[in-house]
Amino acid sequence: MEPLLSIRNLRVAVDGREILKGIDLEVCRGEVHAIMGPNGSGKSTLAAVLAGREGYEVLEGEVLYNGQNLFEMEPEERARAGLFLAFQYPVEIAGVTMATFLRTALNEIRKARGEEALDPLAFLTLARERMEWLGIDPSFLHRAVNEGFSGGEKKRSEIFQLLLLEPQLAILDETDSGLDIDALKIVASGVNRMRAPERAFIVITHYQRLLNYIVPDIVHVLFDGRIVRSGGRELALQLEEHGYDWLRTDGETVVLPTLE
Amino acid sequence: MAIPDLQTRLRETFQRWMQQDNHQRWSPRHPLRRHALEIFERLGFPTTRHEDWKYTSLAPALRPAYRIEIPSLPDLALLPSQLPALEGLPSPQLWLLNGIPVPVALPPHSHFQSFLHAEDADPPLGDILPSETEALVALNTAFAPDVAALTISGHGDGVLHLALVTTAADEPQLAHPRLSLTLEANARQRLLLSFHTLGTLPAFTNTVAEIRLGPNTQLELILWQPESSTAFAITTLGIELAQNAHLSLWTLSLGGALVRNNLYIRLSGPAATAQLFGATMVEGQHTVDHRTYVEHRAEQCTSNQLYKSIADGHGTVTFTGRIYVHPQAQKTNAYQSHRAVLLTGTATVNARPQLEIYADDVRCTHGATAGSLDESALFYLRSRGVSHAQARALLLHAFLREALVLLPDERLRQRADALLAERVHLQAAELL
Structure with missing residues (x-):
C-alpha cells in the first residue's frame, strides 16, 4: 500500500542552523505514529515544516503526501488536501470569531473535496454536535479565535477543529502539554473517535502519558534531528522508565544502550 | 493673467458681499464674521511649516478654481438616489447642503434654529474652538452662510442623522457648513454626521461644529466619512463637556483626496468622560489626518482614544494626539493608542502623541505602532x-x-x- 506520507532524508535548517539532519518516515492510512524526543530534538520543527510554516530552509530530501510533493503546496493547499496540524501554541486572533474562521475553513476544505458549502445554519448544527463530543460550551463559537482561552481551552479548540475538518493526516504537536489528566482524557477521546482506516495520526509528545490514552501503532524516538529508534508501543514505556538520558551523542555517533 | 489665489478670491468675494446689505443679522456685516475674516487674512491657509500641518499639505486642496458663492440647492427628493453612500443609513432628518441647513423631520425633543433669514437673533457661537488661531475655523465663521443650531432636551430614541453634502457637479465647490449643538442637562442623543460630495469635481468642505454637553448628558456621535476621491474635507469639532457628561465618538474614514479631522475635546466639569474611536483605511493617493486635542480641565475625568488605521497603495494616515492635563485636573485618566498596518512600502503612517501634564495625580498612557500583518x-x-x-x-x-x-x-x-x-x-x- 502506498504510504499517505513519505519523508525521505529530510534535512531542514532554521536561521542557518541544521535542526533536522535526515529524517526518514513513512506513515500509512489507519496508523497512529508517536514521535517522542527531548526538548530541542526537532519535533516541532518537523511539525511546522509539514504544515508549511515559513522560515524553514529545506536543505535536502523530499516529502510526498498522497504521492504529491508537499513542498510545492501552499499551507492552505495542504490543509485542503487533508493535512492538519494541531498547534502547540494556537494563535490568538482578536476580532475574528471561531464561527467565521471555521466556517470559512470548512467550506474551503469541502470545496476541495467536491462537497457543497455549508450555510451558516448547517455549519452551526455540525459545529455544535462536534463541540458536544468534547464538552465545549456553545458560546465558544462566538468568541474570537483563541483569544483569552486558557491553555486547556486552546488545546481542546485544536481538537475540536480536527473533529470538524476531518483531515486525512492529523499532526498533534505537544497537544498534551499543560493539560491536567481530565483535559488530557477529553482530548484523547476526541482523537480516538476520529481514528479510522482512511486516516492517519502523528502524535508528537515529550511524555509517554498521552500515549496511555492515544495508543500508537509505532513509536519513533527523535534525537538531535534524527529518528534514532523506532518500535512498538513498548518503546514509549521504556522511555518513560529510562527518560531521555540514555540518548547521548558521542561526536557524530548516537550511543544507544540496549533496551531489553 | 493668472487666476488670483484662493485667499485673494475669498477676500474679494467677502468685500463684495459686504456691500450688499441684506438687513439680515447673520450677514457678512456681522461683527463676528468681519472679525473672523481679519483673523483668516492674518493667518492665511496653513502650510506644512505650521507644526500642526507638518505631515499634511493643504496645497492640493487650494488649487481648484472653486465657486465660492453658494449654488442653487440640489433637489432634496433626488438626493438619496444620487448619494449611494447613504444606503444602509437612516434617512437624514437634517441636511446641510453647501452649508445651508434644511430640516426634514427633526424629532420633537430637539429644537432647531436657522439664522439665514433672521433679523434679530445671534447664533450661539462660543469659545469652544480656537477661533483666533485656527485659520480654517475663522474662514468658516466668516463664510458660513448660516448656523444650524440644534438643542436637544430629554432622551432621543434611535439615531439622529445629519447629512452634510457639498455639490460639485458644474464647478469645483467650496462650502462652509456650521453646526452648533447643545445637549441640555440630562439629555441623551445618538447623532450621525455623514459627509458626502455630489458630483465628480473637487469639493472642499470646511465644516465647523461646536457641541456643548450639559451636566449628566450623554452623546454618542458618529462621523461617517465614506470614500470620496474628489473630497477635500476639513472637519473641526469643538466639544465641551460639563460635569458628568459622557461623550463617545466614532470616526469612520474610508479615504479622500484630503480628509482632516480636528477634534478639540474639553473636559470642563468633574467626572466627565470622552471616548474617541477611529477606523481609517486609505489607498491610492488618499490622505486621512486625525488630530485630537483632549484637554482635561477638571478633576476625575477620563479620556480614552483608540484609533486603528490601514494604509495601502500610496495612501497616508496621520494621527496626532495631544493630551493636555491642567494643574487642577487631579485624578485624571487619559489613554491614547494608534495602531496602524502598512500594506505597501509606498504607504505612510505618521503618529505623534503629544502629552502635556501639569497635574501630579494622573494616569496617562499612550502608544503608537505601525507594522505589517501578523x-x-x-x-x-x-x-x-x-x-x-x-x-x-x-x-x-x-x-x-x-x-x-x-x-x-x-x-x-x-x-x-x-x-x-x-x-x-x-x-x-x-x-x-
Whole structure:
C-alpha cells in the first residue's frame, strides 16, 4: 500500500542552523505514529515544516503526501488536501470569531473535496454536535479565535477543529502539554473517535502519558534531528522508565544502550 | 493673467458681499464674521511649516478654481438616489447642503434654529474652538452662510442623522457648513454626521461644529466619512463637556483626496468622560489626518482614544494626539493608542502623541505602532485551508473593526462592518 506520507532524508535548517539532519518516515492510512524526543530534538520543527510554516530552509530530501510533493503546496493547499496540524501554541486572533474562521475553513476544505458549502445554519448544527463530543460550551463559537482561552481551552479548540475538518493526516504537536489528566482524557477521546482506516495520526509528545490514552501503532524516538529508534508501543514505556538520558551523542555517533 | 489665489478670491468675494446689505443679522456685516475674516487674512491657509500641518499639505486642496458663492440647492427628493453612500443609513432628518441647513423631520425633543433669514437673533457661537488661531475655523465663521443650531432636551430614541453634502457637479465647490449643538442637562442623543460630495469635481468642505454637553448628558456621535476621491474635507469639532457628561465618538474614514479631522475635546466639569474611536483605511493617493486635542480641565475625568488605521497603495494616515492635563485636573485618566498596518512600502503612517501634564495625580498612557500583518496569525488561518487573500482580508477586517465594536447602533455597526469588509475585499457573507 502506498504510504499517505513519505519523508525521505529530510534535512531542514532554521536561521542557518541544521535542526533536522535526515529524517526518514513513512506513515500509512489507519496508523497512529508517536514521535517522542527531548526538548530541542526537532519535533516541532518537523511539525511546522509539514504544515508549511515559513522560515524553514529545506536543505535536502523530499516529502510526498498522497504521492504529491508537499513542498510545492501552499499551507492552505495542504490543509485542503487533508493535512492538519494541531498547534502547540494556537494563535490568538482578536476580532475574528471561531464561527467565521471555521466556517470559512470548512467550506474551503469541502470545496476541495467536491462537497457543497455549508450555510451558516448547517455549519452551526455540525459545529455544535462536534463541540458536544468534547464538552465545549456553545458560546465558544462566538468568541474570537483563541483569544483569552486558557491553555486547556486552546488545546481542546485544536481538537475540536480536527473533529470538524476531518483531515486525512492529523499532526498533534505537544497537544498534551499543560493539560491536567481530565483535559488530557477529553482530548484523547476526541482523537480516538476520529481514528479510522482512511486516516492517519502523528502524535508528537515529550511524555509517554498521552500515549496511555492515544495508543500508537509505532513509536519513533527523535534525537538531535534524527529518528534514532523506532518500535512498538513498548518503546514509549521504556522511555518513560529510562527518560531521555540514555540518548547521548558521542561526536557524530548516537550511543544507544540496549533496551531489553 | 493668472487666476488670483484662493485667499485673494475669498477676500474679494467677502468685500463684495459686504456691500450688499441684506438687513439680515447673520450677514457678512456681522461683527463676528468681519472679525473672523481679519483673523483668516492674518493667518492665511496653513502650510506644512505650521507644526500642526507638518505631515499634511493643504496645497492640493487650494488649487481648484472653486465657486465660492453658494449654488442653487440640489433637489432634496433626488438626493438619496444620487448619494449611494447613504444606503444602509437612516434617512437624514437634517441636511446641510453647501452649508445651508434644511430640516426634514427633526424629532420633537430637539429644537432647531436657522439664522439665514433672521433679523434679530445671534447664533450661539462660543469659545469652544480656537477661533483666533485656527485659520480654517475663522474662514468658516466668516463664510458660513448660516448656523444650524440644534438643542436637544430629554432622551432621543434611535439615531439622529445629519447629512452634510457639498455639490460639485458644474464647478469645483467650496462650502462652509456650521453646526452648533447643545445637549441640555440630562439629555441623551445618538447623532450621525455623514459627509458626502455630489458630483465628480473637487469639493472642499470646511465644516465647523461646536457641541456643548450639559451636566449628566450623554452623546454618542458618529462621523461617517465614506470614500470620496474628489473630497477635500476639513472637519473641526469643538466639544465641551460639563460635569458628568459622557461623550463617545466614532470616526469612520474610508479615504479622500484630503480628509482632516480636528477634534478639540474639553473636559470642563468633574467626572466627565470622552471616548474617541477611529477606523481609517486609505489607498491610492488618499490622505486621512486625525488630530485630537483632549484637554482635561477638571478633576476625575477620563479620556480614552483608540484609533486603528490601514494604509495601502500610496495612501497616508496621520494621527496626532495631544493630551493636555491642567494643574487642577487631579485624578485624571487619559489613554491614547494608534495602531496602524502598512500594506505597501509606498504607504505612510505618521503618529505623534503629544502629552502635556501639569497635574501630579494622573494616569496617562499612550502608544503608537505601525507594522505589517501578523504572520503567525496569517499562517494559522492558512493552515486550516483559508486562502492567503481571505486570511489577509479577515485579519484586516478584524483589525479595523476593533475600533467600532462598541458602536451602539446595530444597524450602523453592521453597515460599517460591511463597508470595511468591502474595502478589504472580504465577502461579508463569510462573517458569522
